[in-house]
Amino acid sequence: MPRRLVRIWLLQVKQMSRSSFEMMGAVLLPLLFATLAFYVLRAGTHPHALLGASIGAGLMGTWSTVLFGAGSAIDHQRWQGTLELIVAAPTPLIVVLLSLTLATTTVGIYSLVATMTWGAILFGVPLDLVHPAAFLVAIPATIVALATLGLLMASTFIVLRNANALANTGEFPIWLLSGVLVPVALLPTWVQPVSSLLAPTWGVRALREAALGGSPWRAIGACVLCAAVQLALAAVALRRVERRARDRATLALT
C-alpha cells in the first residue's frame, strides 16, 4: 500500500508540475497573498504581526493549492474518462485521493517557504523563530491537517459536475475559520467552537506559537489528533459518496 501511495503521489506531482494553471497557483498566488497581507497589516497598527502574516499567507497559498488541486484532479480524471477506472481498480479510492491531495500539499509547502522569504527580502520581516525545532515539526503536521481537510472536501467533489469551480467557495471559510491571518479570538463567539474542530486551526496556532512564542507542542498534538479525525471522516464520506455515484451511474457525469 505505501508503494502505491508513493507512486500515485509521484505521478500527480509530475502532472501538476507540467500544468501552467497548477504552477501559477503554487508559485504566484502565495506571493500575492503575502503582499496583500503585508500592505493591510503595515497600514494598520500591528506591524509586529508581519511574521505571522508571512506564515498565514503561506498557508493561504497551501490551502488554495490543495483545494484547487483536489477539485481539478477529480475534474481531470472525469474529463479524461479515467475516474471509473480508478474506482474500479482494487486500490481503495481513499488511497488514490489521499495521494493526490498529498501531492498538492507537497507543492503547497513551497508557499510557506516562498512567503517567508518574500517577506524577509521585500518587507524586511525578521525570520527569528522562537522555537525553531517545534516550527519544523509543526510544518508537516499543518500540511497533513490541510491535506486531510482537502480530502474530506474532495469526497464531495466526486458527485459534483464542476468540482473545480465549486472549490472557489472553499477558500475564504477555511482562511477565516482557521485563523491564518486573523486570530480566531477576534471572530464571533459562535464561530470559535467550529474553528477548534478544524485541524488547520491548530496547525496555524502551532506555527504561530513556534515562530512568535508560546507553547506550540500542545497545538501540534491537537493538530495531529484533529487531522486523524478528518481522515476517518473522509474515509466514511468517500465510501458513501462512491457507493452513491456507482448506484446512480454518475461517475462519468460531465
Place this chain on the structure above:
Amino acid sequence: MTARAWLRLVIVGGRISYRALFNWTSPLMYIPTLLVSPLLGTLFFAYLGRYAGGRDDTFYVLGNGLLAVAGPCVFGGMMALANERRYQTLGAVLGTPAPRGAILVGRAVPYVGNGLFTAVVVTTLAALMLRVSIRIADVPGLLLAALAAAASCTAFGLALGAIGMRVRDVWVISNTVWVSLWLVSGANVARSALPDWLEVVGGLLPISHGIDAARAIAGGSPAAGLIAREVALGAAWAAIATLLFRTFERSGRRHAALDRG
C-alpha cells in the same frame, strides 16, 4: 442587417450563449461561487482590517462589495468566448455571417446584469452582517458605480476570452488577475499606499475607479468624474476585446486552429 435582426442576435444569442457557456448557472454553483464566496471574502478582509486596526468596516464593505462584480463579469466574459473553444463550438459560431459586434454585445449584457446583482447582494448582506450603514440617498450613485464597474469588468473579461481563442489555458491569466485585483484595485489597500507602478497597474485594470467612486459617494464627495473614468476604461477594454477577437479569428481561420483544444 436590420436593426431588429441585430437586436435579436444580441438578445437571443446572448441568452443562449449565457446558458450554454457560463459554468456557474445552476443555483448549486451560482450561490456559493458568486454570492457566498465574495461575501465571505468581504468578511475576511473586514476582520483583517479590524485586526490591523487601519481602516473601518465601511472601507472593506464598499471595496469588496464592488469587487464582487469581478466574479461574474471577468470570469463570465472570459467564459463567453473561451468556452466556445473548450466545447469545440467556436468554428460553428465564427462560421456564421453574424456581425461580430452583435455577438460580443449579446454575450456581455447578461454578465453586466449579473455583476450588478452580485454587487447589490454582497454589499447589502455584508453591510447588514457588519452593521455598516449606507444612506438611502447614496444608493443610486452606488448602483451607477457598480454598473460602470460591471461593464468595464465584462469588457475586460471579453478581452481575456478573446485571448482564450488562442491560448490554451486562459484560466491562468484570469485567476492571476482576479487575485491581483484584491491588491491593486484598492478594495483592501488604498491605492495611494501601494508603490507607484502598482498604483498605475490598478488604474489600468477595471473596478479601481468604480471603487473610488463608491467610497467618494459614501463620503459625500462628487464621483461623476470617477464613474466617467471607469466607463472610459471599459470602452477601452471593449475596443481591445474587439481587436483581439478579430485578430485571433483571422489567424485561427488561417491556421485552422479555431477549435484546437
